[in-house]
Amino acid sequence: MRVLILGAGKMGSFFADVISFQHETAVYDVRPERLRFMYNCYRFTELDEIRDFKPELVINAVTVKYTIEAFRKVLPCLPPDCIISDIASVKTGLKEFYSDCGFRFVSTHPMFGPTFANLDKLSTENAIIISEGDHLGKVFFKDLYQQLNLNIFEYTFEGHDETVAYSLSIPFVSTFVFAAVMKHQDAPGTTFKKHMAIAKGVMGEDDYLLQEILFNPRTPAQVEGIRTELDELLGIINNRDAEGMKRYLEKIRANIK
16 A cells, blocks of 8 residues: 655654555655655655655644644645545544545544653553544554554544543643642652653643643543542641541542552
8 A cells, every 4th residue: 555644753753664664655744854764665845746656545643733734735636535544642623624625534543652652562552543434544554553562442533532631631730730839859759750751751742732632622621620639638638637548548549450
Protein backbone atom coordinates (compact mmCIF):
# COMPACT_ATOMS: atom_id res chain seq x y z
CA MET A 1 0.00 0.00 0.00
CA ARG A 2 1.19 3.55 -0.71
CA VAL A 3 1.00 5.45 2.57
CA LEU A 4 1.49 9.19 3.00
CA ILE A 5 2.28 10.54 6.46
CA LEU A 6 1.59 14.20 7.14
CA GLY A 7 4.08 15.68 9.60
CA ALA A 8 7.61 14.60 10.49
CA GLY A 9 7.29 15.18 14.23
CA LYS A 10 7.64 12.55 16.94
CA MET A 11 4.58 10.49 16.05
CA GLY A 12 4.99 10.99 12.30
CA SER A 13 8.54 9.68 12.55
CA PHE A 14 7.38 6.78 14.69
CA PHE A 15 4.73 5.71 12.19
CA ALA A 16 7.18 6.07 9.31
CA ASP A 17 9.61 3.79 11.13
CA VAL A 18 7.08 1.05 11.81
CA ILE A 19 5.33 0.93 8.42
CA SER A 20 8.03 1.81 5.89
CA PHE A 21 9.39 -1.74 5.68
CA GLN A 22 5.99 -3.15 4.74
CA HIS A 23 4.46 -0.33 2.72
CA GLU A 24 5.69 2.20 0.19
CA THR A 25 5.84 5.24 2.45
CA ALA A 26 6.22 8.98 1.97
CA VAL A 27 6.40 11.73 4.60
CA TYR A 28 5.26 15.28 3.81
CA ASP A 29 6.32 18.28 5.87
CA VAL A 30 6.44 21.95 4.95
CA ARG A 31 9.72 22.30 6.88
CA PRO A 32 12.45 20.44 4.97
CA GLU A 33 14.79 20.40 7.99
CA ARG A 34 12.40 18.06 9.82
CA LEU A 35 12.84 15.46 7.08
CA ARG A 36 16.63 15.24 7.40
CA PHE A 37 16.67 12.07 9.47
CA MET A 38 13.75 10.25 7.83
CA TYR A 39 14.88 7.05 6.15
CA ASN A 40 13.47 4.25 4.01
CA CYS A 41 10.76 6.59 2.70
CA TYR A 42 10.15 9.40 0.23
CA ARG A 43 10.51 12.90 1.66
CA PHE A 44 8.03 15.40 0.23
CA THR A 45 7.87 19.16 0.67
CA GLU A 46 5.66 20.02 -2.33
CA LEU A 47 2.01 19.19 -3.01
CA ASP A 48 2.80 18.10 -6.57
CA GLU A 49 4.89 15.28 -5.11
CA ILE A 50 1.80 14.03 -3.30
CA ARG A 51 -0.20 14.09 -6.56
CA ASP A 52 2.45 12.03 -8.31
CA PHE A 53 2.69 9.57 -5.40
CA LYS A 54 -1.07 8.82 -5.49
CA PRO A 55 -1.38 7.61 -1.89
CA GLU A 56 -3.92 4.97 -0.97
CA LEU A 57 -3.88 5.93 2.71
CA VAL A 58 -3.02 9.21 4.45
CA ILE A 59 -2.00 9.27 8.12
CA ASN A 60 -2.32 12.78 9.51
CA ALA A 61 0.27 13.09 12.29
CA VAL A 62 0.59 16.88 12.52
CA THR A 63 0.03 18.58 15.85
CA VAL A 64 -3.62 18.52 16.90
CA LYS A 65 -4.06 22.27 16.36
CA TYR A 66 -3.48 21.85 12.63
CA THR A 67 -5.02 18.43 11.95
CA ILE A 68 -8.03 19.64 9.98
CA GLU A 69 -6.05 22.43 8.28
CA ALA A 70 -3.50 19.86 7.04
CA PHE A 71 -6.30 17.69 5.65
CA ARG A 72 -7.81 20.59 3.76
CA LYS A 73 -4.44 21.44 2.26
CA VAL A 74 -3.78 17.97 0.82
CA LEU A 75 -7.29 16.74 -0.07
CA PRO A 76 -7.19 18.30 -3.58
CA CYS A 77 -4.02 16.28 -4.26
CA LEU A 78 -5.46 12.88 -3.32
CA PRO A 79 -7.06 10.21 -5.51
CA PRO A 80 -10.81 9.93 -4.87
CA ASP A 81 -10.46 6.39 -3.49
CA CYS A 82 -7.80 7.35 -0.94
CA ILE A 83 -8.57 6.68 2.73
CA ILE A 84 -7.67 9.54 5.07
CA SER A 85 -6.93 9.02 8.75
CA ASP A 86 -5.86 10.84 11.90
CA ILE A 87 -4.18 9.75 15.13
CA ALA A 88 -5.26 12.82 17.11
CA SER A 89 -5.74 12.52 20.85
CA VAL A 90 -8.46 15.20 20.64
CA LYS A 91 -11.21 14.52 18.08
CA THR A 92 -12.93 17.90 18.32
CA GLY A 93 -14.50 18.75 14.96
CA LEU A 94 -13.19 15.65 13.19
CA LYS A 95 -16.48 13.74 13.03
CA GLU A 96 -18.12 16.68 11.30
CA PHE A 97 -15.14 17.19 8.99
CA TYR A 98 -15.13 13.56 7.89
CA SER A 99 -18.86 13.54 7.21
CA ASP A 100 -18.46 16.47 4.79
CA CYS A 101 -15.09 15.76 3.14
CA GLY A 102 -16.20 13.12 0.62
CA PHE A 103 -13.37 10.70 1.44
CA ARG A 104 -13.39 7.40 3.24
CA PHE A 105 -11.81 7.81 6.65
CA VAL A 106 -10.54 6.05 9.73
CA SER A 107 -9.72 7.67 13.06
CA THR A 108 -7.53 6.13 15.76
CA HIS A 109 -5.76 7.23 18.92
CA PRO A 110 -2.56 5.54 20.08
CA MET A 111 -2.87 6.09 23.83
CA PHE A 112 0.84 6.66 24.28
CA GLY A 113 3.49 9.09 23.15
CA PRO A 114 7.25 9.32 22.87
CA THR A 115 7.44 11.34 26.11
CA PHE A 116 6.73 8.42 28.45
CA ALA A 117 6.23 5.22 26.45
CA ASN A 118 8.97 2.70 25.71
CA LEU A 119 8.44 2.50 21.97
CA ASP A 120 10.36 -0.76 21.80
CA LYS A 121 7.99 -2.45 24.25
CA LEU A 122 4.37 -1.41 23.83
CA SER A 123 2.55 -4.47 25.18
CA THR A 124 1.30 -2.48 28.18
CA GLU A 125 0.04 0.39 26.01
CA ASN A 126 -3.38 0.86 24.41
CA ALA A 127 -4.85 2.13 21.16
CA ILE A 128 -8.39 3.19 20.29
CA ILE A 129 -9.97 2.70 16.87
CA ILE A 130 -13.10 4.76 16.17
CA SER A 131 -15.94 2.47 15.13
CA GLU A 132 -17.49 4.88 12.61
CA GLY A 133 -14.51 4.58 10.25
CA ASP A 134 -14.07 2.76 6.93
CA HIS A 135 -13.78 -1.02 7.29
CA LEU A 136 -10.57 -1.41 5.28
CA GLY A 137 -9.01 1.52 7.12
CA LYS A 138 -9.84 -0.05 10.46
CA VAL A 139 -8.36 -3.37 9.32
CA PHE A 140 -5.10 -1.60 8.38
CA PHE A 141 -4.72 -0.02 11.80
CA LYS A 142 -5.88 -3.10 13.67
CA ASP A 143 -3.19 -5.16 11.93
CA LEU A 144 -0.58 -2.47 12.59
CA TYR A 145 -1.44 -2.11 16.27
CA GLN A 146 -1.49 -5.88 16.72
CA GLN A 147 2.02 -6.06 15.26
CA LEU A 148 3.07 -3.52 17.88
CA ASN A 149 1.45 -5.68 20.60
CA LEU A 150 -0.86 -2.85 21.61
CA ASN A 151 -4.12 -3.53 23.43
CA ILE A 152 -6.85 -2.44 20.99
CA PHE A 153 -10.24 -0.99 21.92
CA GLU A 154 -13.04 0.24 19.67
CA TYR A 155 -15.09 3.29 20.62
CA THR A 156 -17.41 5.72 18.91
CA PHE A 157 -16.27 9.33 18.62
CA GLU A 158 -18.48 10.06 21.63
CA GLY A 159 -17.05 7.19 23.65
CA HIS A 160 -13.52 8.23 22.78
CA ASP A 161 -14.06 11.77 24.03
CA GLU A 162 -15.48 10.46 27.30
CA THR A 163 -12.47 8.18 27.77
CA VAL A 164 -10.00 10.99 27.04
CA ALA A 165 -11.77 13.32 29.46
CA TYR A 166 -11.22 10.76 32.20
CA SER A 167 -7.86 9.20 31.36
CA LEU A 168 -6.03 12.40 30.38
CA SER A 169 -7.71 15.30 32.16
CA ILE A 170 -7.40 13.81 35.67
CA PRO A 171 -3.64 13.11 35.52
CA PHE A 172 -2.99 16.37 33.65
CA VAL A 173 -4.86 18.51 36.17
CA SER A 174 -3.27 16.65 39.09
CA THR A 175 0.14 17.30 37.55
CA PHE A 176 -0.66 20.99 37.03
CA VAL A 177 -1.58 21.34 40.71
CA PHE A 178 1.63 19.62 41.81
CA ALA A 179 3.75 21.83 39.56
CA ALA A 180 1.90 24.98 40.66
CA VAL A 181 2.58 24.50 44.39
CA MET A 182 5.98 22.74 44.31
CA LYS A 183 9.18 24.40 45.47
CA HIS A 184 12.74 23.54 44.48
CA GLN A 185 14.23 20.79 46.62
CA ASP A 186 17.98 20.47 47.20
CA ALA A 187 17.58 16.87 48.30
CA PRO A 188 14.29 15.59 46.82
CA GLY A 189 12.90 12.23 47.85
CA THR A 190 12.11 9.43 45.42
CA THR A 191 8.38 10.20 45.21
CA PHE A 192 9.04 13.90 44.61
CA LYS A 193 11.52 13.11 41.82
CA LYS A 194 9.03 10.79 40.13
CA HIS A 195 6.31 13.44 40.26
CA MET A 196 8.77 16.00 38.92
CA ALA A 197 9.66 13.75 35.97
CA ILE A 198 5.96 13.34 35.15
CA ALA A 199 5.40 17.10 35.43
CA LYS A 200 8.28 17.87 33.07
CA GLY A 201 6.96 15.32 30.58
CA VAL A 202 3.41 16.70 30.64
CA MET A 203 4.62 20.30 30.37
CA GLY A 204 6.67 19.28 27.34
CA GLU A 205 3.46 18.53 25.44
CA ASP A 206 2.03 20.95 22.91
CA ASP A 207 0.15 23.80 24.63
CA TYR A 208 -2.80 23.48 22.24
CA LEU A 209 -3.10 19.76 22.98
CA LEU A 210 -3.23 20.45 26.73
CA GLN A 211 -5.80 23.18 26.16
CA GLU A 212 -8.07 21.03 24.01
CA ILE A 213 -7.98 18.13 26.46
CA LEU A 214 -8.93 20.42 29.33
CA PHE A 215 -11.56 22.23 27.25
CA ASN A 216 -13.28 18.94 26.45
CA PRO A 217 -16.90 19.49 27.60
CA ARG A 218 -16.59 16.39 29.79
CA THR A 219 -13.48 17.58 31.62
CA PRO A 220 -15.11 19.96 34.17
CA ALA A 221 -16.95 17.07 35.84
CA GLN A 222 -13.67 15.20 36.24
CA VAL A 223 -11.95 18.26 37.71
CA GLU A 224 -14.91 18.77 40.05
CA GLY A 225 -14.31 15.23 41.30
CA ILE A 226 -10.72 16.15 42.17
CA ARG A 227 -11.92 19.21 44.07
CA THR A 228 -14.45 17.12 46.02
CA GLU A 229 -11.76 14.65 47.04
CA LEU A 230 -9.38 17.45 48.07
CA ASP A 231 -12.11 19.00 50.24
CA GLU A 232 -12.70 15.67 51.96
CA LEU A 233 -9.00 15.05 52.49
CA LEU A 234 -8.41 18.58 53.79
CA GLY A 235 -11.21 18.11 56.31
CA ILE A 236 -9.65 14.89 57.56
CA ILE A 237 -6.25 16.57 57.89
CA ASN A 238 -7.54 19.70 59.64
CA ASN A 239 -9.51 17.57 62.13
CA ARG A 240 -6.62 15.12 62.62
CA ASP A 241 -9.25 12.44 62.07
CA ALA A 242 -7.29 9.19 62.33
CA GLU A 243 -10.30 6.95 61.69
CA GLY A 244 -11.36 9.09 58.76
CA MET A 245 -7.84 8.87 57.30
CA LYS A 246 -7.87 5.11 57.70
CA ARG A 247 -11.16 4.86 55.80
CA TYR A 248 -9.90 7.25 53.13
CA LEU A 249 -6.71 5.26 52.57
CA GLU A 250 -8.73 2.03 52.38
CA LYS A 251 -10.92 3.61 49.70
CA ILE A 252 -7.88 4.67 47.70
CA ARG A 253 -6.22 1.27 47.93
CA ALA A 254 -9.45 -0.36 46.74
CA ASN A 255 -9.47 1.94 43.70
CA ILE A 256 -5.94 1.06 42.60
CA LYS A 257 -6.10 -2.71 43.03
